Every structure is written in structure tokens, then in C-alpha cells.
Amino acid sequence: MTGLTTRQTLESVVPAALSPRPERWPLRQVLAQQAAHAGLPLHLPAHRRGLGRAFHWPRLPWSWDLPELPAVGGPLLTEGAVAESQSLVAAALGVDFSWYGVNGASGLLQAALLAVAGPGSRVLLPRHHHRSLLHGAVLAGFNPLLYSVPFDGCTGLWQPLPPKHLDRFLQQAAPVDLLVLLSPTYQGLASDLPSLVAIAHRHGVPVLVDEAHGGHFGFDASLPQAAIAAGADLVVQSLHKSLGALAQAAVLHAQGPRLDVQRLAQALEWLQTSSPSALLMLSAEQSLAQRLTARGHSQLKRLLRQAVELHQHLKQEGIPVLAVDDPLRLVLHTAPMGCSGVDADEWLLERNVIAECPELFSLTFCLGLGGSRGLARPLLRELRRLSRERGGEPLAPLVPPPLPAVAQLDIAPGQAWRSASREVPIAKAEDCIAARPICPYPPGIPLLLPGERLDAARLEWLQQQRLLWRGQIADTVTVLA
Numbered sequence: 001m002t003g004l005t006t007r008q009t010l011e012s013v014v015p016a017a018l019s020p021r022p023e024r025w026p027l028r029q030v031l032a033q034q035a036a037h038a039g040l041p042l043h044l045p046a047h048r049r050g051l052g053r054a055f056h057w058p059r060l061p062w063s064w065d066l067p068e069l070p071a072v073g074g075p076l077l078t079e080g081a082v083a084e085s086q087s088l089v090a091a092a093l094g095v096d097f098s099w100y101g102v103n104g105a106s107g108l109l110q111a112a113l114l115a116v117a118g119p120g121s122r123v124l125l126p127r128h129h130h131r132s133l134l135h136g137a138v139l140a141g142f143n144p145l146l147y148s149v150p151f152d153g154c155t156g157l158w159q160p161l162p163p164k165h166l167d168r169f170l171q172q173a174a175p176v177d178l179l180v181l182l183s184p185t186y187q188g189l190a191s192d193l194p195s196l197v198a199i200a201h202r203h204g205v206p207v208l209v210d211e212a213h214g215g216h217f218g219f220d221a222s223l224p225q226a227a228i229a230a231g232a233d234l235v236v237q238s239l240h241k242s243l244g245a246l247a248q249a250a251v252l253h254a255q256g257p258r259l260d261v262q263r264l265a266q267a268l269e270w271l272q273t274s275s276p277s278a279l280l281m282l283s284a285e286q287s288l289a290q291r292l293t294a295r296g297h298s299q300l301k302r303l304l305r306q307a308v309e310l311h312q313h314l315k316q317e318g319i320p321v322l323a324v325d326d327p328l329r330l331v332l333h334t335a336p337m338g339c340s341g342v343d344a345d346e347w348l349l350e351r352n353v354i355a356e357c358p359e360l361f362s363l364t365f366c367l368g369l370g371g372s373r374g375l376a377r378p379l380l381r382e383l384r385r386l387s388r389e390r391g392g393e394p395l396a397p398l399v400p401p402p403l404p405a406v407a408q409l410d411i412a413p414g415q416a417w418r419s420a421s422r423e424v425p426i427a428k429a430e431d432c433i434a435a436r437p438i439c440p441y442p443p444g445i446p447l448l449l450p451g452e453r454l455d456a457a458r459l460e461w462l463q464q465q466r467l468l469w470r471g472q473i474a475d476t477v478t479v480l481a
């Protein structure tokens with residue numbers, strides 16, 4: 001099953017009246033009509049289409065902020081513009097269902113977990129998972145099996161999962177109820193999803209892909225294949241991270257015979273607000289419309305071209321930019337410049353250059369859909385100054401975390417988190433079981449999980465991390481009492 005990449009194929013599944021202009025997509029049309037004919041609005045939100053707005057901001061469309069009126073509907077209703085819009089997206093992408101979410105990729109990842117897993121379920125989670133998945137394990141009450149992916153000490157970045165590793169992990173961890181894959185990473189590193197999904201399916205295991213950072217993937221040949229096209233059963237995309245939606249807008253796609261749609265809808269209802277924002281859903285729709293329609297296509301192509309040119313230009317000028325699979329992420333390799341990504345970020349922030357993700361050996365900038373023409377000169381100037389003022393000897397490679405290839409926590413994270421706990425100095429925590437995570441943010445990847453037993457090697461590594469993350473990690477750890 002492949003996603004649509006051309007205007008022709010989109011038009012073959014989308015009613016002619018709707019394609020291909022985003023302003024003719026269902027939710028946008030209905031909200032515009034409602035805003036033009038307010039009638040007597042005696043409903044929530046309490047600002048009543050802006051009449052009682054708490055503050056004046058002329059560009060905020062209060063009158064479009066509508067509840068689940070019959071014409072509008074909501075993600076879990078079968079009638080109304082939202083349902084129509086979601087069906088349109090599902091048809092255009094070739095999946096069975098798409099649901100908009102208003103609590104980010106976090107909320108949809110958790111709903112996907114809850115739909116498939118409960119206490120006693122065997123879920124394989126990547127070590128470098130986003131913390132929302134840990135929280136999902138807490139909510140669902142299962143004890144995850146954690147698998148490691150290669151860690152590159154020179155860049156400090158987790159690497160794509162090699163397919164041959166996955167085969168081994170699945171044998172080692174069998175029986176497995178669900179495999180969670182992360183691709184692409186925050187920095188735009190993509191895994192070979194077609195091979196990984198095929199291996200999981202050969203083992204009879206359904207796959208959830210956290211594609212928060214890859215909503216634009218697969219749209220043309222210069223980008224890696226999208227998780228949907230790779231055959232993943234469940235795919236979550238953060239539409240504000242990788243397409244042009246408002247913060248919190250996200251989408252969950254489901255396809256194939258391995259899933260129970262009733263359970264998915266039930267889990268979404270458990271976690272979803274009873275008042276999903278029409279504005280957020282509108283922004284979800286329009287961001288996907290941009291991704292799927294011809295006009296959006298040429299915009300995206302132009303942005304990708306500009307981004308590639310920016311990468312090339314900076315590299316030619318001697319700036320250490322890492323090679324990644326997503327041109328819309330620009331990853332500065334700070335280690336060879338002699339400073340950490342955290343220090344570089346602090347220095348740049350003072351000059352109003354606001355990066356997205358500072359880490360130990362790198363600093364990730366999101367070019368996103370804002371265009372990168374005109375960035376080369378000011379960025380180059382600041383990065384050269386950064387190198388002069390903060391640079392030094394290249395940093396020695398980082399020690400990879402001492403983690404087994406696949407391991408289950410000593411006790412389930414939810415149970416550990418809810419147990420009586422105490423704080424002990426890191427140096428004195430050997431053989432204790434963690435009751436809270438340690439999780440610098442961003443990137444929001446836990447370095448320690450509740451339920452994990454601490455051995456000497458792990459403690460030594462955590463001590464090193466504490467020094468490197470400067471102020472983000474306490475010198476104590478919360479463990480079971």
C-alpha cells in the first residue's frame with residue numbers, strides 16, 4: 001500500500017468537488033460557513049464565538065472556535081465535517097482510518113498503546129523512546145521490554161535500528177504483542193522501515209511507528225519512505241513538528257487486519273477531551289491537505305530544495321553539519337567545534353538564535369515549513385562567532401550507555417512510580433530500583449526508567465551524564481523505599 005504522491009492519484013480517490021484545494025476541504029468549508037452565519041450562538045466555548053473573548057487579538061478566529069455541532073462533529077463521531085475530513089485523509093493516504101488528535105503525538109501514542117496493550121502485555125519499546133510512551137506504559141499498566149539501538153559516541157546520537165538486530169530481538173523477546181519503532185528521530189535519522197515492518201509481520205507482531213517527526217516523509221523521492229507505505233499497522237504523526245499545523249495537532253493512522261478498530265476508538269475516547277478544539281482539528285486538516293494536494297506539493301518541494309541548498313552552503317563554508325535523512329532538520333555537530341550542544345544553545349539564545357533541540361554533542365535547528373532562503377548569511381555569521389568564542393579542542397567521544405540488547409524492567413514502571421519512594425545520592429543507589437525517570441528535556445528521552453534496577457556501570461554512566469547535562473540531572477535519584 002503506498003501513499004499518494006501526485007495530484008492525479010489524489011484526484012482518483014478524492015471527490016472532484018473537494019480536490020485539490022485545501023480551502024475546499026470539509027472542515028475548513030464548514031467552519032467558514034458557520035463563522036459567516038453565527039445565528040444565536042448559545043453554546044460553548046463560553047466566549048460564544050468571540051463575543052465574550054478574554055482578550056482582543058484580531059487575527060485569532062474566535063468565531064471558528066466551535067464545539068461538536070452536528071455540522072462540525074468530532075474525531076470519534078461518524079457524522080460531520082471532521083469525520084468527512086478524516087475519511088478524505090485516510091483515502092488519500094490509502095489507510096483504513098485516520099483520527100485527528102488535539103493532545104499532540106503524545107496523546108495519540110498513548111491511545112495506540114492502550115488500544116493494543118494492558119497489564120501483562122509484552123510490548124517492545126526502543127530505549128530512545130519519547131517519554132509519552134513511558135507514560136503510556138504507566139497508563140496501560142504493562143512492563144515494557146526495552147531494546148537498544150546503536151549509539152554513536154562521536155555525535156551522541158541514537159542511530160537507526162539495523163533490521164538484523166530486530167530479528168534477533170523478536171526471537172529473544174517472544175511472544176511479543178506489539179513492536180514500537182521510532183523513525184525518524186528528532187534529528188531526522190530514518191530507519192529502514194519497509195524491512196523492519198516486514199520482519200515484525202513475519203513474526204506475527206503488529207507495529208506502531210512513532211513518526212512524530214516525519215509527517216512529510218514519503219511525499220517525494222528525496223525523502224525516506226513513510227511508515228504507512230512501509231506497511232506499519234499504526235502510525236502517529238505530530239502535525240506541528242513535521243507539517244504546518246498548530247501546536248498539539250496530530251494524527252493517528254491505522255491500517256490492515258491486525259487491529260481492532262473498536263478498541264482503538266475506545267482508547268481514543270478514554271484519553272481525548274470531550275471538547276476537541278475545532279481550530280486544532282482545522283489545522284490538522286489543512287496541514288495534511290497541504291501535504292496531499294498539488295499546490296502543497298510544489299511548496300514542499302521548494303522548501304526541501306532551499307533546505308538542501310542551506311545544508312550544502314554551510315558545509316562548503318566548513319560548518320560541521322551532520323548528514324541526516326530530513327533536509328528540514330539542520331543538525332550542527334558541536335563536538336568537533338569543541339563545545340557541547342547545550343553550551344552552543346545557551347550562547348546562541350543570547351543572540352536570539354533559537355534552536356530546537358540542544359544535546360550533548362549536537363544542536364538541532366528545525367527549518368520546518370518556514371522556508372530557509374535568507375538564513376545562510378546570518379546563520380553562518382553566528383556559527384562562526386560561536387566557534388571563535390566558545391570553540392576549542394574537539395570533544396572526546398561519549399561512552400555509550402551500558403544497556404543490554406533487550407531487557408525487561410524489574411517491576412512495571414507504573415507500579416514503581418506509585419510506590420513509596422525515597423531520594424538517595426546517585427553514588428549510593430547501587431542495587432536500588434528507580435521510582436522516577438531521569439529525563440532531560442528536550443529531547444525527552446528517559447535516561448533511567450521507573451522500575452529499573454541500578455547497577456554499578458549504570459550509576460557511573462549516570463554520574464557522567466549528570467556532569468554533561470549541566471543542571472538538568474540532580475545528584476540524587478528517587479528509588480523505591
Ligand SMILES: Cc1ncc(COP(=O)(O)O)c(C=O)c1O
Pocket residue numbers: 103104105106107130132182185186210212213238239241248250443444
Ligand atoms: C519522537 C517523539 N515522539 C513523540 C513526541 C510527542 O509529540 P507532541 O509534542 O506532538 O506530543 C515527541 C516530542 O518531542 C518526540 O520527539
